[in-house]
Amino acid sequence: MPELRRDPIIGRWVIIATERAKRPSAFLSFPKDEARRSGGKEYGESVERCPFCEGNESLTPPEITADRTEGQPNSPGWTVRVVPNKYPALEREGNLEKKGVGIFDTMNGVGAHEVIIDIPEHSLDIADISDGQSEKIIKAYLGRSVELKADQRYKYILIFRNYGRSAGASLEHPHSQLIALPIVPKRVNEELHSSLEYFNCKDRCVFCDILAQEAKDKERIVEENKFFISFCPFVSRFPYEIWIMPKEHRFHFSGLKREEIKPLGVILRDSMKKLKKLLDNPPYNYIIHTAPINGQERDYYHWHIEIMPKLVNVAGFEWGSGFYVNPVPPEEAANKLTKA
Amino acid sequence: MPELRRDPIIGRWVIIATERAKRPSAFLSFPKDEARRSGGKEYGESVERCPFCEGNESLTPPEITADRTEGQPNSPGWTVRVVPNKYPALEREGNLEKKGVGIFDTMNGVGAHEVIIDIPEHSLDIADISDGQSEKIIKAYLGRSVELKADQRYKYILIFRNYGRSAGASLEHPHSQLIALPIVPKRVNEELHSSLEYFNCKDRCVFCDILAQEAKDKERIVEENKFFISFCPFVSRFPYEIWIMPKEHRFHFSGLKREEIKPLGVILRDSMKKLKKLLDNPPYNYIIHTAPINGQERDYYHWHIEIMPKLVNVAGFEWGSGFYVNPVPPEEAANKLTKA
Numbered sequence A, B: 001m002p003e004l005r006r007d008p009i010i011g012r013w014v015i016i017a018t019e020r021a022k023r024p025s026a027f028l029s030f031p032k033d034e035a036r037r038s039g040g041k042e043y044g045e046s047v048e049r050c051p052f053c054e055g056n057e058s059l060t061p062p063e064i065t066a067d068r069t070e071g072q073p074n075s076p077g078w079t080v081r082v083v084p085n086k087y088p089a090l091e092r093e094g095n096l097e098k099k100g101v102g103i104f105d106t107m108n109g110v111g112a113h114e115v116i117i118d119i120p121e122h123s124l125d126i127a128d129i130s131d132g133q134s135e136k137i138i139k140a141y142l143g144r145s146v147e148l149k150a151d152q153r154y155k156y157i158l159i160f161r162n163y164g165r166s167a168g169a170s171l172e173h174p175h176s177q178l179i180a181l182p183i184v185p186k187r188v189n190e191e192l193h194s195s196l197e198y199f200n201c202k203d204r205c206v207f208c209d210i211l212a213q214e215a216k217d218k219e220r221i222v223e224e225n226k227f228f229i230s231f232c233p234f235v236s237r238f239p240y241e242i243w244i245m246p247k248e249h250r251f252h253f254s255g256l257k258r259e260e261i262k263p264l265g266v267i268l269r270d271s272m273k274k275l276k277k278l279l280d281n282p283p284y285n286y287i288i289h290t291a292p293i294n295g296q297e298r299d300y301y302h303w304h305i306e307i308m309p310k311l312v313n314v315a316g317f318e319w320g321s322g323f324y325v326n327p328v329p330p331e332e333a334a335n336k337l338t339k340a
Helices: A018-022 A032-037 A131-149 A186-202 A206-217 A258-279 A316-321 A330-339 B018-022 B032-037 B131-149 B186-202 B206-217 B258-279 B316-321 B330-339
Strands: A003-006 A013-016 A065-068 A078-084 A098-101 A104-108 A112-117 A156-163 A176-181 A221-224 A228-231 A242-246 A284-289 A304-309 A324-326 B003-006 B013-016 B065-068 B078-084 B098-101 B104-108 B112-117 B156-163 B176-181 B221-224 B228-231 B242-246 B284-289 B304-309 B324-326
Touching: A065 A131, A078 A131, A112 A131, A131 A156, A131 A176, A131 A258, A156 B316, A176 B316, A186 A206, A186 B316, A206 A228, A206 A242, A221 A258, A221 A330, A228 A258, A242 A258, A258 A304, A258 A330, A284 B316, A316 A324, A316 B156, A316 B176, A316 B186, A316 B284, B065 B131, B078 B131, B112 B131, B131 B156, B131 B176, B131 B258, B186 B206, B206 B228, B206 B242, B221 B258, B221 B330, B228 B258, B242 B258, B258 B304, B258 B330, B316 B324
Parallel strands: A013 B324, A324 B013
Antiparallel strands: A003 A013, A003 A104, A065 A078, A078 A112, A098 A104, A112 A176, A156 A176, A156 A284, A221 A228, A228 A242, A242 A304, A284 A304, B003 B013, B003 B104, B065 B078, B078 B112, B098 B104, B112 B176, B156 B176, B156 B284, B221 B228, B228 B242, B242 B304, B284 B304
């Protein structure tokens, strides 16, 4: 089972997961043989052997759930399919155990790590799909969130997508991932802590204030519908970074209402379409930022999606300072995106 | 002049530096023409046109300082040469001005951004150099730190090295960088704040405690000399991550004593040599973590170098959680490195 270790300096947790080293292309440049034998091809697998393609269901662990038009579990006929990650960062079975090792703190790696195969077609991505399929993606995210919330061992559910090798996707077929964690991660705690401070000072949600400012300035908005807004934030870390936020104050993604599912899918698809067109199908990560499970962040936290195209490398300066250098002002990015 | 913008949620600063977009290969995959015309070659420049090679001094801005065996400034004959960054993230001239923009906070981008060309040979890296050259590198870091400390506008000096394109180096010729900042960066504040908390609780430096634990466990040590130790930390975020720490408690890098300069250069060179041999010349970042200029961190902070080989991509999970997944236990990493 993976081991969680806590850095005694800043409290960062690291998952030591030796199983992950067995993934095809776990390393960028080591071991030498693996990465290089592909001879410059970004991905090694063909459609015939892609574990996420229809007809290859036997190449994944048995499915957790699927949206099907026909067929039995683990056979063709699905539109969205959720499976356990074959090389999980955390393991589903077992009870949480914590112990000290010298001055260090450790924990066993209990958690869920799922793959949401949310597009049956190997060569399409979110930018290319129908309204209906984009709705199904959000429905799958929501369904898994609601189910995993019931497991008392978990404190946080993280849903994200890595697309393109340099954004960390180890398989070419588009897919999302979900990780349920036994602790609230540091990065989330930081956001919660700081937005509570803001709330204590102003009695307002900082995200609502940002929305109001963006609506007033108007120069960084990319897409908008009845329930959601997508914009290049004033403090974008990365060129062409986009955030999608519910207009109404809402702290947990799993509180999404039935009538909001499709509009969220559509604004996500439309924002990704603009990114794909303007930047020639860039690698990207997107992440749903939400409050912890059963949290009390009702007033001061506001869930949202952060989309980060991977156009520049994060290097020594960013690692050492936590500062980001962004060569493209978000005003320019939004302007180009809306015209794309 | 670049503009600094502060994220109102977690207080992260971003430098909007449009000048940086003009760098050759500023983007990984956009604009299309630039990155792709190189036809798969990692770097475009030849030795004849490399601005950091001896004989091409006119291709850089005039030098700030150099260690010379002969010649005039900006001519051949140097062993280490320090120049302003041609595409700086911050600008040297001007006074610091702060203002609010709606709900946001901004600052003008005053600061120094220097390049330390610390190896005259284009094709060598720190792993390959002599004891004498490694001493000169540390001397250059120290000299620049001491000089820039005197400028009252700066609060923090960050020294780092990016090596290899995927670790963010935009030029192939090995070089280090220095950035002097008008504020203490978030990442540093985090370390200071947390190590102060540890000190308040235990009346001991957390880094000294880590050193004691590593010395006792013995299984993660890579190199050691009279003044310094290099080891794979118990909570390594990345495979084969190495930290170098002074054995004696010392809070600021610029407090380095004369007799420690060469031993630091040598342990850095030797650690990098092991990395290069074991991992086939991997891309990497290293960063000197030190206390702020004129800080009061005497008792609780301990400067050190963090070396992070770039073997895996940081992706959605890491961005969303601040958790890292490391497939190689540091005990295994240290064991392989010592045998390399």
